[in-house]
Amino acid sequence: MSSGTTILLALLLPLAAAVSCQVFGRLGHPNLRDLATPLIGAGTFAAVWRLGDQVLRGGRPELVLLEVLPGVELAFQVEPLGLLYGLVASGLWIVTSIYAVGYMRGHHEQNQTRFFTFFALSIFAALGIAFARNLFTLFLFYEALTLLTFPLVTHHGTDEARRAGRVYLGILLFTSISFLLFAILFTWRLTGTVEFEPGGILAADTSSGMVTALLLLYAFGAGKAALMPLHRWLPNAMVAPTPVSALLHAVAVVKAGVFAILKVVVYVFGLDLLTGSNASLALMTIASFTMLMAAVVAIRQDNLKARLAYSTISQLAYIVLGAAMATATGVLAGGMQIAMHAAGKITLFFCAGAILVATHRKKVSELDGLGRTMPWTFAAFFVASLSIIGIPPLGGSWAKWYLMVGALETGFAWQAAFLGVLMVSSLLAVFYLMPVVVRGFFAASPTAGPSGSAGGDRKPIAEAPFLCTVPLVLTALLSLALFFVAGDLATLLSF
Amino acid sequence: MIEKILVLEVVLPLLAAPVCVLVRHPRFCRFFSLGIVAICFWIAVALLFEVRGGGVVSYQLGGWQPPLGIEYRVSTVNAYLLALVTAMALVVLSFDSRGGPPRVPEQRRHLYYAVFLLCIAGLLGIAITGDAFNIFVFLEISSLASYILVSLGGHRRAVMSAFYYLVMGTIGGVFFMLGVGLLYQETGTLNLRDIAARLEPSLDDRGTVLALALLVVGISIKLAVFPLHHWLPNAYSFAPPKVSAFLAATATKVSFYLLAMVLFTIFGAPFVFGELRLQAVLLPLSILAMFLASGAAIFQTDLRRLLAYSSVAQVGYMTLGLSTANATGLAGGLVHLFNHAVMKGGLFLVVACLLYRVGSVHIDALAGIGRRMPLTAAALVIGGLSLIGVPGTVGFVSKWYLVSGVLERGWTAAAVLILLSSLLALVYVGKVVEAVYFRKPAEIQPIDQVREAPLGMLAPAWVLAAAAVFFGLTTNWTYGVAREAAELLLAGGI
Numbered sequence: 001m002s003s004g005t006t007i008l009l010a011l012l013l014p015l016a017a018a019v020s021c022q023v024f025g026r027l028g029h030p031n032l033r034d035l036a037t038p039l040i041g042a043g044t045f046a047a048v049w050r051l052g053d054q055v056l057r058g059g060r061p062e063l064v065l066l067e068v069l070p071g072v073e074l075a076f077q078v079e080p081l082g083l084l085y086g087l088v089a090s091g092l093w094i095v096t097s098i099y100a101v102g103y104m105r106g107h108h109e110q111n112q113t114r115f116f117t118f119f120a121l122s123i124f125a126a127l128g129i130a131f132a133r134n135l136f137t138l139f140l141f142y143e144a145l146t147l148l149t150f151p152l153v154t155h156h157g158t159d160e161a162r163r164a165g166r167v168y169l170g171i172l173l174f175t176s177i178s179f180l181l182f183a184i185l186f187t188w189r190l191t192g193t194v195e196f197e198p199g200g201i202l203a204a205d206t207s208s209g210m211v212t213a214l215l216l217l218y219a220f221g222a223g224k225a226a227l228m229p230l231h232r233w234l235p236n237a238m239v240a241p242t243p244v245s246a247l248l249h250a251v252a253v254v255k256a257g258v259f260a261i262l263k264v265v266v267y268v269f270g271l272d273l274l275t276g277s278n279a280s281l282a283l284m285t286i287a288s289f290t291m292l293m294a295a296v297v298a299i300r301q302d303n304l305k306a307r308l309a310y311s312t313i314s315q316l317a318y319i320v321l322g323a324a325m326a327t328a329t330g331v332l333a334g335g336m337q338i339a340m341h342a343a344g345k346i347t348l349f350f351c352a353g354a355i356l357v358a359t360h361r362k363k364v365s366e367l368d369g370l371g372r373t374m375p376w377t378f379a380a381f382f383v384a385s386l387s388i389i390g391i392p393p394l395g396g397s398w399a400k401w402y403l404m405v406g407a408l409e410t411g412f413a414w415q416a417a418f419l420g421v422l423m424v425s426s427l428l429a430v431f432y433l434m435p436v437v438v439r440g441f442f443a444a445s446p447t448a449g450p451s452g453s454a455g456g457d458r459k460p461i462a463e464a465p466f467l468c469t470v471p472l473v474l475t476a477l478l479s480l481a482l483f484f485v486a487g488d489l490a491t492l493l494s495f
Numbered sequence: 496m497i498e499k500i501l502v503l504e505v506v507l508p509l510l511a512a513p514v515c516v517l518v519r520h521p522r523f524c525r526f527f528s529l530g531i532v533a534i535c536f537w538i539a540v541a542l543l544f545e546v547r548g549g550g551v552v553s554y555q556l557g558g559w560q561p562p563l564g565i566e567y568r569v570s571t572v573n574a575y576l577l578a579l580v581t582a583m584a585l586v587v588l589s590f591d592s593r594g595g596p597p598r599v600p601e602q603r604r605h606l607y608y609a610v611f612l613l614c615i616a617g618l619l620g621i622a623i624t625g626d627a628f629n630i631f632v633f634l635e636i637s638s639l640a641s642y643i644l645v646s647l648g649g650h651r652r653a654v655m656s657a658f659y660y661l662v663m664g665t666i667g668g669v670f671f672m673l674g675v676g677l678l679y680q681e682t683g684t685l686n687l688r689d690i691a692a693r694l695e696p697s698l699d700d701r702g703t704v705l706a707l708a709l710l711v712v713g714i715s716i717k718l719a720v721f722p723l724h725h726w727l728p729n730a731y732s733f734a735p736p737k738v739s740a741f742l743a744a745t746a747t748k749v750s751f752y753l754l755a756m757v758l759f760t761i762f763g764a765p766f767v768f769g770e771l772r773l774q775a776v777l778l779p780l781s782i783l784a785m786f787l788a789s790g791a792a793i794f795q796t797d798l799r800r801l802l803a804y805s806s807v808a809q810v811g812y813m814t815l816g817l818s819t820a821n822a823t824g825l826a827g828g829l830v831h832l833f834n835h836a837v838m839k840g841g842l843f844l845v846v847a848c849l850l851y852r853v854g855s856v857h858i859d860a861l862a863g864i865g866r867r868m869p870l871t872a873a874a875l876v877i878g879g880l881s882l883i884g885v886p887g888t889v890g891f892v893s894k895w896y897l898v899s900g901v902l903e904r905g906w907t908a909a910a911v912l913i914l915l916s917s918l919l920a921l922v923y924v925g926k927v928v929e930a931v932y933f934r935k936p937a938e939i940q941p942i943d944q945v946r947e948a949p950l951g952m953l954a955p956a957w958v959l960a961a962a963a964v965f966f967g968l969t970t971n972w973t974y975g976v977a978r979e980a981a982e983l984l985l986a987g988g989i
Contacts (some may be wrong), residue, residue: 069970070978140886147885154933162933166925173921177884178914185895185910189902360504 003054003061003124008078010047010086011074011127013040014093017120025113029208034101037116041094044123048086050101051078056492068312072194077133079196080492081266085259086130086340089252093123095471099350100243102467109241115155119244121148126252126428129259129432134267135184135194138260139176142224145256146172152244153237155427171233172223180221180260183214191370196263200270211269212279218264219283224257225320226313228290234313238305242353245305250312250345255338258319262334265323274326283324288421291317295428302363304352307432308345311423314425315341315388321418325406326495333402335493336486340387340395343479347384348433350472351377354464364436372460376469377429378440380476385433387479398489497538497545501567504538504577504623506634507531508616515609521601524608529588532615534607536581536912543574545977549983553625561625562686568625570988572980576622579833582844583744583840584615585931586958590844591951592737593851599647607647614640614741618749627675629687630753636669637749638664638717645734656670656729663726677706679760687720687760691987696766707767710757718750720785724807731803731843736850739799740843743806744836751813751832758817759984768820777818784811784910790920793926798849798856801923802842805882808916815913816897817934822981824900827893830970830977834881834889837966841959842878845871845909848948850958858927867945870953872931876961881923881963884917888967892974938949 017040024033043247051061055078064075078086100119104112125148128141146169154165187193190210191201202211219227237249265274274280291314298310315337322334354377355361355370371378383394391399400422407418463469482489510530545552546569552564553566569577588611598841599607614949617637621630646657681702682693696703710892712723719727731739767773788807795801816828848871853864865872871966876988877888886892894917903912947953966973 066969067971069892069966069974074968124817136886143885144887147880157933161605162929166929169921169925173883176917177917181894182898182911182914185898185902189899211852 002034003051003059003078003163004063006050007061007063007078007334009133010044010077011053011124011131013044013047014124014127016040017044018117018124020142021113021120025117029283030112033116034097034114037097037120038094041090041118041123042372044127045087045090045094046402048083048090048127050053050442051336052083054078054088055080055083055327060361062133063131068465071192072136073134074140076128076131077134077135078131081259081262081335082130082132083127084339084417084489084492085255086115086127087211088132088255088339089123089126092247092251092342092346092475095474096243096247096346099246099353099468099471100241100295102465102471103243103353103357104241106465106468107241107405109155111155114151115241117150117152119247122152122252126256133195134196135187136329137179138263139184142180142222142260143173143176144258145253146176146224149248149253151246152248153240155241156239164239166239167236168233171230175221175223175230178221179217179223179249183217183221186214196267197268199271200266201268202273204273206273211273211277212282215265215274215283215284218268219261219286219320222260224253225261225490226254226257226290226316227286227320229315230292231290231294231313235309238303238309242305242349242356245274246346246349246353247311249309250349251342254312254316255342258316258323259338260335261320261368262331264324265326265374266331266420269326271326271331277326278411280326281323284321286417287321287324288318288418290314291321291425292428295425295432298432299428301432302365303350304355304362304364304367304436307364308348311339311388311429312345314429315345318399318422318425322403322406327406327409329406329409330404330407332490332493333399333406337399338483339489340399342483343475344384344387344394344396345476347380347387347472347475349379350468351384352474354468355385357468358464359438364439367436367439368442369441370461371405371437374440374463376463376473378437380472381440382437383436383476384479388433390427393480393483395486398483398486444451469477497541497669498554499882500538501552501623502556504535504542505567505616505620505982507535508612508619510966512612512616515605518893519602521608523785524605524817525588528608528612528645529585529610532581532584535615535619536578536585539577539581540572542569543976546571546574547732549979554702556945558794565629566625566686566777567623567836568688569623570983571976572754572756572983573622573978574690574980575829575980576749576832577619579836580615580622580745583741583836586842586955587737587741587744587844588855590737590740590784590847590955591949592735592847593949593951607644608727610640610643611741614644618745621749622752625687627678627690629685629688631668631672631675634753635668635715637667637746641738641746643740644738645730648733649740650733651707652729653733653781655732656726660726660730663723667713667716668714668833670709670858671715674706674708674713677702681706687692687713687756688730691761691763694761698770703762704771706759707742707762707771714750714757718747718814719807719810721780721788724784724788724810727807728800728803731806732797732799736843736847737798739803740840740847742804744840747806747810748832748836751810751817751828754933755760755984757816759988764820764985765988773828774818774820777814778906778909781811781815781818782909782916785815785913785916786919787924789916792923793919795923796858798861798927799843799846801858801892801927802839802846805920805923806835806839808920809839810911812893812897815898815909819900819904819906820985822859822978822985823896823902823903825984826974826981827896827900829973829980830896833892833973834893834963834966835979837889837959837962838881840877841874841956841963842882844952844959845875846877849950850949851952852945858930861927861929863932863936864945865932868947871956874953874956875931876928878962879928881967882924883920885941886967887964889963890967890972892967892970896974903947934943941963973983
């Protein structure tokens with residue numbers, strides 16, 4: 001199979017999943033529908049994996065679909081960063097689609113067919129972003145991802161969901177249209193091209209002010225990266241069912257934002273243009289601010305999903321920081337953090353969802369003593385937390401390591417400050433994640449025993465359904481495994 | 496061969512109209528007019544193929560040589576417009592409105608088709624002719640026909656809106672006529688190319704400047720340039736929905752062509768944009784239209800009025816492209832003619848579907864209709880996304896070139912404003928989509944009995960919705976042609 005066909009296959013399979021959801025859903029076979037999605041997901045992952053082989057051997061598989069405007073093509077090319085993002089999105093889609101079955105049924109959600117359809121379509125858009133060969137294709141799928149996830153955010157159709165949906169769409173489209181599109185058009189005006197080129201497309205003599213302005217336009221334009229103060233959409237998106245929060249709002253959607261920033265830094269600006277520049281320093285400062293502020297806010301959140309959302313905002317800023325450094329190490333660290341944070345945070349959300357399904361509890365303060373009745377869930381939460389904080393032997397530690405190395409390499413006068421920020425941020429992560437584990441395992445249950453609950457449920461509390469628990473254990477193990485394959489990632493991402 | 500049948504483009508619909516009156520059979524008239532328009536469409540497409548790449552096809556009426564006789568002259572600019580008008584007429588006429596406008600009794604329905612054909616003939620005539628007075632004649636034919644069409648809207652206010660439209664349109668027509676008269680006084684000819692060749696516009700020549708002013712204001716009324724747009728929202732929202740679809744997709748587009756032709760071909764870009772600096776007026780007005788009309792659209796509670804105000808805003812984008820006076824921006828404005836015709840035509844056809852099934856297009860009445868009429872609602876979403884300018888739709892193509900053209904001119908602030916104004920479209924489209932999909936149906940107006948629109952209505956609406964996506968991804972025949980037309984106009988040709 002030619003590499004172009006493989007790319008097409010990787011893009012079409014999620015579409016096929018959406019179609020199969022509709023067909024089986026309408027024919028009234030929910031079991032077939034829910035079986036087909038993970039299988040097609042596995043196929044998608046296999047297709048992306050095949051592309052990975054070629055990329056590792058130095059190939060850059062390409063697919064040009066059509067020329068939309070003169071000089072602007074709808075075209076795809078697989079390069080290391082996109083491959084990584086594609087692998088993460090498609091790989092975790094398999095696990096999530098299994099988890100989602102357990103969650104949606106366990107939580108008695110309505111409109112499951114629509115839910116799974118838009119879920120598959122969102123993955124399609126995410127892969128389109130991953131493989132985009134130029135800014136136009138990236139922007140096309142970036143907007144598609146916003147619009148396709150909107151029905152998932154507003155899934156419950158309540159007033160709260162509608163309000164959140166408005167904020168979600170409002171901020172994401174506002175940033176992408178007024179900043180990102182403007183930046184793209186300005187780049188087009190300056191360079192006459194929108195292609196991603198190794199080494200960048202902006203001329204080396206572009207003025208420093210222009211570079212700074214453009215970089216900030218791109219960084220804030222990729223609103224999905226949730227840089228403060230344009231982060232409000234992410235906590236709002238938490239009204240969605242938990243599988244959406246887990247895969248889309250911890251992995252696919254938010255990573256689309258930071259991925260776009262990484263791509264732009266590497267392939268539009270080029271590292272040489274940015275390293276040590278004012279633009280780099282400005283973006284690093286914004287990223288550091290977001291990192292710390294979001295972590296502080298996270299500590300004060302009692303709603304578990306909101307706390308995780310702010311944690312995501314903080315952790316995304318690591319990737320932006322890595323990109324902003326504009327050094328090989330920085331980009332490596334950013335890319336690595338995409339994968340490491342994905343595995344860790346999806347586990348945390350899976351756990352939050354499992355707790356919700358099993359106990360209908362949403363708040364951290366209600367979790368006392370639950371760890372003893374839901375040992376697997378809380379153990380997985382613990383492991384993933386360690387990865388997010390960055391403690392070996394878990395994947396997250398590598399990303400933090402390279403970031404710190406990168407911070408020292410930048411050569412700014414106050415590089416030590418960035419080092420300090422990274423350390424404080426890790427410390428704050430301990431404060432917002434560990435209380436969950438501590439309450440779960442060590443605090444006494446508020447009522448007589450594990451069989452009673454504050455909510456007045458009649459059934460005794462036990463682990464969430466099998467289909468929920470297995471995926472979260474798997475992703476927790478993945479965080480562990482990533483620690484040991486970090487070397488391969490580093491090879492892949494060496495720029 | 497093509498130059499021999501060129502004249503049929505106008506003559507056929509003009510002659511078909513009295514045939515409809517004579518035959519008086521509504522079903523016959525419907526299919527007859529559809530057939531005539533199909534032939535016109537075929538001629539227009541053949542012409543477009545013929546002239547693409549710089550060709551010109553000319554026909555002299557009665558064999559009289561120009562500048563004495565009337566010349567029909569087709570280049571890329573007007574072939575593009577002919578194709579646009581006939582294509583939209585074809586789609587709109589194929590829309591099965593199940594018995595036409597409600598207030599027209601069966602035995603007089605043939606007159607409706609006759610008037611429709613006259614309107615088409617007038618619009619095609621404006622686009623095709625190379626004679627200034629002939630333009631005025633066709634302008635009046637199309638305008639009179641459209642007043643009648645608007646007045647058939649069924650609602651009592653339709654008649655009032657049509658009358659208001661008539662008053663405004665007549666004022667516009669008189670201004671245009673006076674402008675042509677002054678030009679005739681200056682140059683002694685009515686042939687457009689001859690006028691352009693003889694006219695030596697300068698700021699000291701009051702007659703020329705006055706002629707330009709009269710022509711621009713006259714056409715601006717017909718084009719609904721802000722702040723001369725007041726007739727439009729009423730006319731579009733009380734006309735029969737099919738008529739709104741047709742007028743929104745064609746009438747303002749032809750006026751835009753006329754404006755571009757007057758500015759670039761007759762007076763020439765160096766005079767209008769270099770010496771006179773018309774952009775100092777046109778650019779602020781365009782931006783005001785984009786913001787104020789979009790802002791007004793946000794507060795509308797009736798979907799038709801909302802779309803009508805959105806049309807005023809879209810005219811702002813077109814005139815903005817005009818005021819850049821460079822190839823990219825002008826091509827952006829010209830391609831927006833087609834793109835806006837496709838999306839707004841499609842949206843008005845969706846309105847017609849909704850009106851037929853629900854009986855009202857008040858936003859409250861549409862609450863929850865997405866579940867009852869999924870296909871209609873989906874077409875509405877596609878049209879709406881295109882109005883916002885989401886990539887992959889035609890709206891994005893327009894925006895891309897308009898912003899590029901404005902940036903090329905160095906107007907960075909205007910570029911930002913274009914992008915910001917599309918956020919207003921996001922608000923008004925979002926308002927409709929939210930009602931259609933997320934709001935609970937109003938209790939006074941149960942929608943349990945509402946079914947999906949019939950195929951004869953749905954198909955034309957979906958043809959335009961599909962076109963909005965298709966031409967958002969392949970632009971060789973839209974932007975490619977518009978670019979050629981823009982370069983031709985800037986060089987002073989037609």
